[in-house]
Amino acid sequence: MGGGAAGFFGAIACAEANPRLSVVLLEKTTKLLSKVRVSGGGRCNVTHHCYEPVELARHYPRGGKQLQEPFRQFGAPDTVRWFEARGVKLKTEPDGRMFPVTDSSETIAQALEDAARRAGVRVLTGTAAEHIEPGPEGGFRMALSGAQAPARELRAAKLLVATGGNPKSSAYDWLRRLGHGIQEPVPSLFTFNVPNSPLKELMGVSVAHARVVLAGEKLEYEGPLLVTHWGVSGPAVLKLSAWGARRLHELQYTGTALISWLPTQQEEPLRQWLHQFRAEHGKKTVLANPLFGLPQRLWRTLVEQAGIGNETRWSELAGKLQNRLIELLLRMPLQVRGKTTFKEEFVTCGGIPLAEVDMKTMQSRRVPGLYFAGEVLDIDGITGGFNFQAAWTTGYLAGRAMAGV
Known part of the structure; x- marks a missing residue:
């Protein structure tokens, strides 16, 4: 769930690791990868040239300690290789920020959409999951809504939540109903009036x-x-x-x-x-x-x-x-x-407490089969490509774990 950076990366990782699976990505709006497209003034600050996991983790006010091991599994150099393997070269600026050599965020968005299509990910836009509950025999049942929703209900054996951050506490109520606690959300990365x-x-x-x-x-x-x-x-x-x-x-x-x-x-x-x-x-x-x-x-x-x-x-x-x-x-x-x-690059501090997540697989410790990636977690980095790196890392680990790798 969620057509942003973490959702796409998780879906691609899952589908590529196990092509026999049916992987569906839900996005409630009609726009995919919207935050990717506005990042870095339209250039997309993909990651940061910080290749040592412990050093990279120091750039996260929340989640840094818990990200050290995930960064060893998939860190900044892995991100660079991932995009280069799909035809997108990145460059490093003097301050360490890394961008596509095209200086266009569309390059990154297109690479992700192309990778999802090649991996067989079914992308449904204009489709929201209004109600989610564990199925009687495992897995999940989701009531769908939206003008483009293909059906009223969707069943899934495993579910990745990559819905991003939200400054409103009530936006997390559906996760509370599934049994999760929520670290109250507050804004991060803002300027002073x-x-x-x-x-x-x-x-x-x-x-x-x-x-x-x-x-x-x-x-x-x-x-x-x-x-x-x-x-x-x-x-x-x-x-x-x-x-x-x-x-x-x-x-x-x-x-x-x-x-x-x-x-x-x-x-x-x-x-x-x-x-x-x-x-x-x-x-x-x-x-x-x-x-x-x-x-x-x-x-x-x-x-x-x-x-x-x-x-x-x-x-x-x-x-x-x-x-x-x-x-x-x-x-x-x-x-x-x-x-x-700060422009449209808002970041939320808060979300799913990391103590409730297995950071090796990104699976919920409370709800079997439920996974998390990206900013819905209580993880946020400073400006400079760190929030995207957390999205790539958590999405990759979640997708691979869901595929059974």
Whole structure:
């Protein structure tokens, strides 16, 4: 169940491992692989160039420890080989993200659809399973609905649930009725809304390396940062939101984010460096000469926020104003008041607790014959191809186990 990355991968793995089986994939909408198609700005961030299982698992705020062994069975290098064997070569970008050389997500979607067709997977779109119950003699009975549903009922010996994440707890009620617990879902991978941001006029300005700290919490992350018209985004913010998903939910997405524009600098060495700079370049105006490689528009805002005049020279800069500038460079406070989902690449923290799943086969420990893959599990990774890798891995293991391999 589920026509996304995990569902397709599980169906293909099952059908290829045992061609005698009848494998049916159900998708309630008319669109297949929709998240694959929008990922990475339409390029599809397939996986990450992190080939060591323990290291790869460190990129998952939830599920990392439990994924170490599954990654040994099917990890990032296996994903690369899988797609290359089907005519799709991947490339690695400087930050480790891996994309098809075509830079088109359609390449990935088409490869999956073609592989499913060749393996004999029957794909039914516009078909939802409204009611699922264990059959009297094993297996499952599903009541189908939808304009394209081929029948009112479908029976299956084994069932793979790859329905993705959902921010609404009620969306998991049918799994509760089957006997499973649910880790309450909350959003992950989101940007920060800062309604009264002093950076509001800097939309589009980016910094390659910044640190974001949530004041009063043990939450921080470094990486590229992007100023938006609603607040701040970029990998530093998105990854922080993933690690702090549950805590930020508890805080109702409010708090103070402290931005360091110079994350490699300590305060005292920075103060000494500025002292030397002033001695050597005292005639330069502060505003017109950005330091540390910061974008000019950002430097101007920091200088203005520090209360430094447009014509003030470094030799004339009062100590109090320099202290303000240093504070803004290292700990600029932004009042976060809400979140915004990152484009259409939303991720949910929560789902089926991993203690209720055999991670070697992805089979339910509570309901024999029931398997899980992808984001319906309480697994989520940071941005960078990690969520897709979890989908490929869990789908592959589930499909093979269902095939009896």
